[in-house]
Amino acid sequence: MGQKIQAVKGMNDLLPVAQKDFKLTADIWQAFEDAITAWARRFAYRQIRTPIVEQTGLFVRSIGEETDVVGKEMYTFSDSNDALSLSLRPEGTASCLRAVVEHNLLYNGPQKLWYMGPMFRRERPQKGRYRQFHQVGVEALGFDSVDADAEVIAMCADLWQQLGIGEHLALELNCLGNREERAAHRAALVVYLQQNEAILDDDSRRRMHTNPLRVLDTKNPVLQDMVNAAPKLIDYLGETSQSNYTELKSLLAALDIEYTENPRLVRGLDYYNHTVFEWTTDKLGAQATVCGGGRYDGLVEELGGKSTGCVGFAMGVERLLLLVQEYGCLKSEAAPDVYLMRQGNGSTAVAMQLSEQLRRVGLSVYQHCGTQSLKAQMKKADASGARFAAIIGDDELTNNTITLKDLTGQLGQHTMPQSDAVHLLQQWKTTNGCE
Numbered sequence: 068m069g070q071k072i073q074a075v076k077g078m079n080d081l082l083p084v085a086q087k088d089f090k091l092t093a094d095i096w097q098a099f100e101d102a103i104t105a106w107a108r109r110f111a112y113r114q115i116r117t118p119i120v121e122q123t124g125l126f127v128r129s130i131g132e133e134t135d136v137v138g139k140e141m142y143t144f145s146d147s148n149d150a151l152s153l154s155l156r157p158e159g160t161a162s163c164l165r166a167v168v169e170h171n172l173l174y175n176g177p178q179k180l181w182y183m184g185p186m187f188r189r190e191r192p193q194k195g196r197y198r199q200f201h202q203v204g205v206e207a208l209g210f211d212s213v214d215a216d217a218e219v220i221a222m223c224a225d226l227w228q229q230l231g232i233g234e235h236l237a238l239e240l241n242c243l244g245n246r247e248e249r250a251a252h253r254a255a256l257v258v259y260l261q262q263n264e265a266i267l268d269d270d271s272r273r274r275m276h277t278n279p280l281r282v283l284d285t286k287n288p289v290l291q292d293m294v295n296a297a298p299k300l301i302d303y304l305g306e307t308s309q310s311n312y313t314e315l316k317s318l319l320a321a322l323d324i325e326y327t328e329n330p331r332l333v334r335g336l337d338y339y340n341h342t343v344f345e346w347t348t349d350k351l352g353a354q355a356t357v358c359g360g361g362r363y364d365g366l367v368e369e370l371g372g373k374s375t376g377c378v379g380f381a382m383g384v385e386r387l388l389l390l391v392q393e394y395g396c397l398k399s400e401a402a403p404d405v406y407l408m409r410q411g412n413g414s415t416a417v418a419m420q421l422s423e424q425l426r427r428v429g430l431s432v433y434q435h436c437g438t439q440s441l442k443a444q445m446k447k448a449d450a451s452g453a454r455f456a457a458i459i460g461d462d463e464l465t466n467n468t469i470t471l472k473d474l475t476g477q478l479g480q481h482t483m484p485q486s487d488a489v490h491l492l493q494q495w496k497t498t499n500g501c502e
């Protein structure tokens with residue numbers, strides 16, 4: 068026997084059943100994907116799918132060389148001719164914009180897009196943090212005004228309500244202003260950090276010049292007082308930025324979306340300006356951020372297109388589903404409606420024809436395969452979670468009937484003509500099956 072090969076650390080298999088250290092199942096994942104597709108459709112966003120591998124330069128230019136994501140966490144390799152550096156995508160925004168610019172989609176006017184798929188970051192794995200994780204992302208491209216910011220935030224709030232986790236998620240909001248405002252704030256911040264250099268830790272000292280805003284994001288408890296007293300970006304915002312931010316807040320108030328302003332919220336990717344936001348929970352331990360996003364008006368131009376306003380967000384599917392599984396209300400349809408059992412010469416073809424008829428009218432049918440006693444088959448039917456067992460034994464074969472047994476016991480057991488059974492089960496499915 069060959070040695071077993073294991074999955075790569077931090078990259079999970081999604082199985083029909085929960086695992087000891089990874090509780091999500093493929094069933095809840097599928098139900099979530101279905102819910103997401105319907106949700107995006109309700110908001111009239113259209114789907115985009117891009118490759119998982121891109122040229123490394125795309126991420127360097129868009130996310131920023133000094134960020135942790137690009138500087139430390141990307142899976143990067145040379146293509147076989149060595150000339151081209153490729154990376155597994157660490158997020159979806161850069162790829163989405165690369166595709167939009169490459170195919171000139173904005174020529175047809177603004178685009179409201181969404182995507183879903185695996186992303187890769189070489190972080191230290193723990194609950195809620197993986198090296199292959201999944202995002203659902205939304206990008207509104209070609210929109211300069213804050214109604215688009217309000218819409219994408221409202222989309223999140225709508226989804227949380229639908230998934231039954233609204234009360235476990237809190238919105239944090241900040242405004243990063245424009246390039247000049249950030250530069251003025253940055254200059255003041257560097258001076259302030261230099262004045263406090265003696266107490267900075269190594270990470271903060273390193274970031275002080277490369278990415279001083281990120282110092283404000285430090286989790287080091289010793290630095291919190293220093294960070295709290297640091298110059299605040301909000302005090303450097305000009306009139307236009309201030310009034311846009313005020314308008315966004317009043318739109319959120321009109322939509323009954325609660326938020327907390329967090330002047331220290333800077334996000335870990337370099338492309339943001341003006342609005343940034345995060346949805347966090349206190350139910351997932353250290354990996355508290357379930358969704359993050361904001362405005363990135365300079366990115367289309369940075370990637371070779373015409374300058375235009377853009378805003379979007381991405382949620383971490385694993386984190387969100389851990390929350391939904393524990394506190395939410397996403398119904399997954401794992402069990403079949405009918406477990407079809409059979410015994411006796413000639414029963415296979417009849418059972419298969421009947422399964423086909425039932426599936427055609429919308430039922431999920433588990434067709435028993437192999438030769439086992441009806442008793443053994445009934446055990447499997449019980450274990451499958453099916454609502455009904457449908458039995459074709461010798462008597463049923465002779466009489467063209469079928470026996471239906473309600474495995475919950477509610478509707479008992481009845482033998483009837485096969486066509487009646489199809490009709491009855493179809494009726495049950497339309498009236499009760501989707502509850």
Ligand code: HAM
Pocket residue numbers: 157158159160161188190195196197198199200201202204205206335336356357358359360361363378379380381382383384385386
């Ligand atoms: P991000 O904040 O880097 O933003 O990631 C979005 C979400 O992905 C996070 O809030 C988190 O839930 C999830 N996530 C990130 N890293 C991991 C990980 N290692 N394991 C599990 N989940 C993770 C972006 O990626 C931006 N592209 C969002 C955006 C879209 N901004 C504008 N448009």
